[in-house]
Amino acid sequence: xxxxxxxxxxxxxxxxxxxxxxxxxxxxxxxxxxxxxxxxxxxxxxxxxxxxxxxxxxxxxxxxxxxxxxxxxxxxxxxxxxxxxxxxxxxxxxxxxxxxxxxxxxxxxxxxxxxxxxxxxxxxxxxxxxxxxxxxxxxxxxxxxxxxxxxxxxxxxxxxxxxxxxxxxxxxxxxxxxxxxxxxxxxxxxxxxxxxxxxxxxxxxxxxxxxxxxxxxxxxxxxxxxxxxxxxxxxxxxxxxxxxxxxxxxxxxxxxxxxxxxxxxxxxxxxxxxxxxxxxxxxxxxxxxxxxxxxxxxxxxxxxxxxxxxxxxxxxxxxxxxxxxxxxxxxxxxxxxxxxxxxxxxxxxxxxxxxxxxxxxxxxxxxxxxxxxxxxxxxxxxxxx
Numbered sequence: 205x206x207x208x209x210x211x212x213x214x215x216x217x218x219x220x221x222x223x224x225x226x227x228x229x230x231x232x233x234x235x236x237x238x239x240x241x242x243x244x245x246x247x248x249x250x251x252x253x254x255x256x257x258x259x260x261x262x263x264x265x266x267x268x269x270x271x272x273x274x275x276x277x278x279x280x281x282x283x284x285x286x287x288x289x290x291x292x293x294x295x296x297x298x299x300x301x302x303x304x305x306x307x308x309x310x311x312x313x314x315x316x317x318x319x320x321x322x323x324x325x326x327x328x329x330x331x332x333x334x335x336x337x338x339x340x341x342x343x344x345x346x347x348x349x350x351x352x353x354x355x356x357x358x359x360x361x362x363x364x365x366x367x368x369x370x371x372x373x374x375x376x377x378x379x380x381x382x383x384x385x386x387x388x389x390x391x392x393x394x395x396x397x398x399x400x401x402x403x404x405x406x407x408x409x410x411x412x413x414x415x416x417x418x419x420x421x422x423x424x425x426x427x428x429x430x431x432x433x434x435x436x437x438x439x440x441x442x443x444x445x446x447x448x449x450x451x452x453x454x455x456x457x458x459x460x461x462x463x464x465x466x467x468x469x470x471x472x473x474x475x476x477x478x479x480x481x482x483x484x485x486x487x488x489x490x491x492x493x494x495x496x497x498x499x500x501x502x503x504x505x506x507x508x509x510x511x512x513x514x515x516x517x518x519x520x521x522x523x524x525x526x527x528x529x530x531x532x533x534x535x536x537x538x539x540x541x542x543x544x545x546x547x548x549x550x551x552x553x554x555x556x557x558x559x560x561x562x563x564x565x566x567x568x569x570x571x572x573x574x575x576x577x578x579x580x581x582x583x584x585x586x587x588x589x
Contacts, residue, residue, distance in 0.1 A: 205517075205566075209554060210555075215453075218456075223449060232443055237444065238444035238451070239444050239447040245451060246398065252379070254401075254402040254404070255398050256396060256399075257450075261380050261382035261384070263438070263440035264380040264395045265289055265380055267440065268293075269296075269299070270297070271378075271408045271411065272356075275297070277298070281321050282329075283313035283332035283339070285312075285526070285527055286311075286332040287360070287526060288531060288534060289360070290356075291534050302321050303538050304321055306546070308546070309485045310339075310486075310487065311543075311550075312331070313331045313344070317540075322347075326351070336362050339357075341375040359373040360380060364389075364460070365490065366490060367489065378398070380396070380397060381395055381397075386495060386496075386556070391453065392446070394442050411435065411437045415434050416434070464556070467557075467564055468494050471553075478575075479502070480575040482500045484498060497553055498551065500551075503549065509578040510571070511523075513578070514553075522551075523550065524551060525550070527543040527547035
C-alpha cells in the first residue's frame with residue numbers, strides 16, 4: 205500500500221506558471237515586483253496597516269521584537285506549548301522568555317497564566333495559535349492593555365483560521381504568518397509580518413534588508429542612487445519566486461482549508477466514542493486551520509509503541525509539538541504542567557488537503573488497533589499480579 209504522509213503541500217500548475225513568470229522577468233530575488241504585490245495582497249486580505257514578506261516566521265518574530273523595542277533583560281511572556289520559535293526570538297535579543305502554561309482543551313496560552321507571570325520587567329506577550337487554533341485574544345488584549353504590554357500573535361500555524369469572525373494573523377497589533385510546507389498557504393519556506401501600525405512595518409522591512417531599502421527600487425531610478433545603511437539589519441528577505449507562489453496560494457486558502465475541514469470532520473466522526481483517545485476541541489467562537497491534527501492519548505497508552513506500529517504500516521505520525529520549558533536550552537523555573545502533559549500525550553496523525561476519504565479510513569483503522577494493542581491494563585484495587 206502507498207504510504208500516507210503526515211504532511212503534504214498542495215502545489216500545482218498555477219504555482220508553476222507563476223514561477224515561470226518570475227523566471228521570465230529576470231528578477232527572482234527579494235523585494236521585487238512580486239514581493240510588493242504579495243505584501244499588497246496581504247494588507248488587503250488582513251486589513252492591516254502594513255505587511256512585510258520575509259524568509260520565514262522566525263525572522264518575522266525577530267524583527268517584530270526589534271521594531272517593538274525589546275532590550276536585553278526585558279521579560280517577554282511566551283506560550284509554552286508550540287514550536288519554540290517565540291522563545292528563540294526573545295533570546296536573540298538577550299531578553300528573557302517566560303513560559304506561560306496553556307489551556308488543557310485547546311493547548312493555547314491560558315490568559316490566567318499570563319496575568320500571574322507579569323512583573324515590572326515584563327514588556328510584552330507572544331501568544332501562539334497552537335497547531336492552527338487561535339488563542340483567546342479578547343482576554344489577552346485586555347491584559348496587555350491593562351499593563352501597557354505589546355501583544356504579538358504567532359499565527360504561523362493558523363493561515364485560514366478565524367477568531368470571532370476575524371482572520372488569524374490580524375488579531376493583535378503584530379501578527380506573524382508562516383508559509384512552510386505544511387501550512388495553509390505554502391511556498392516551501394516563507395513568512396510575513398502583519399502590523400496594525402505602518403511604522404512597525406516600515407521599521408521591520410528595513411531591519412529585514414540590512415537596514416537599506418529595496419535594491420530593485422533603486423535600480424528603477426534614473427541616475428545612481430547610493431543606498432545608506434541606516435541601522436544594523438539582517439538578510440530576511442523573501443524571494444520573488446516564493447512571493448509569486450504565495451500569491452496563488454493565498455487565493456486558494458479557502459479551497460484548501462475546506463479540504464482540511466472535511467478531513468478533520470471525518471476523523472472526528474470515525475473516532476467518536478473511542479475510549480483510549482480524544483479528538484481536538486474547537487470552541488464555537490473560532491475555527492481551526494488544521495495545520496496539524498493531534499489526538500490526545502489516554503495515559504495508559506504507550507505512545508512510542510503506537511507511533512512505531514503506525515509507521516511500520518506506512519502511516520506518518522509525530523509527537524505533535526513542543527513544551528518549551530522542558531527543552532534544555534529553555535529550561536525554566538516556571539513549570540507548565542498542562543503543557544508538559546500535552547507534550548507527553550499528543551499524537552499527530554496525517555493531515556493535509558490531499559488526503560482522501562479512504563486514506564482517512566485506513567489511518568483510523570490502524571490508529572484504533574494500535575492504541576488498543578498498546579494500552580497498559582490498569583490494576584484493579586486490592587488485586588495483586
